[in-house]
Amino acid sequence: PPLVRLERVSKSYTTPAGTRVAVDDVSLEVREGEILGVIGYSGAGKSTLVRLINALELPTSGKVFVGDDELTALPESRLRQVRQGIGMIFQQFNLFRSRTVAGNVAFPLRVAGLGRAERDARTAEILDFVGLLDRAYSYPEQLSGGQKQRVGIARALATNPRILLADEATSALDPETTADVLALLRRINRDLGVTVVVITHEMDAIRAIADRVVVMDEGRVVEQGDVYDVFSAP
Ligand code: ADP
């Protein structure tokens, strides 16, 4: 079964100007082990889609399944567990300025209730994996953009999620650093077996690493399939 499944999902917001349909009758799945790309222009509904997948929002209509759980049917306590099983990385990295690299990575482990020894062991392991063990005591402002994103990735992976959602994760980075981060995401997929969803407006990023792609426009999925088929269409 797919890790995530959206069944005819719509999400609308009520604003002073009226109702805004951010996601409009979307059906899609995220398959175990794949790298799925979600591409679309600004306003296409990508961020809303992310918040629906990580259970920060519930659909106005339709169903979202994460594993066997249908999110609208879950109590808040279970929703919290679902959220903890999904790692997130962001365009602006969202690191804690006042914490060291290790402190940032250890933070979700602390929230999960791990003791000091386990936190330290896991923090060292994952920092080593992203190549930043030697920066454990640095602060975010002492790092380059690419290093900050690698800290963000390490923090997202600390609790061993099965899915990593990358929301415009390379959009603030130069091309060379982007390539490094994409290579790291591929390694996370292949070596750690983490399913990766890359949400972006950058076609090149999708081409570089995605197995499948979902194209969104004005809240709707206008195309989906293998990257090769979608991008080589006449
Ligand atoms: P994207 O991430 O592709 O740029 P979004 O999901 O952020 O797209 O937005 C899709 C549409 O939904 C936009 O028209 C946006 O203005 C609207 N929208 C998103 N979130 C809200 C919200 N909380 N309240 C009102 N409108 C929203």
Ligand code: ADP
């Ligand atoms: P706090 O413990 O209050 O969060 P820090 O911001 O210094 O303070 O967080 C450091 C966290 O990361 C602690 O859990 C610490 O034990 C761990 N840590 C610090 N350096 C390393 C390292 N080189 N390898 C593994 N874990 C480390």
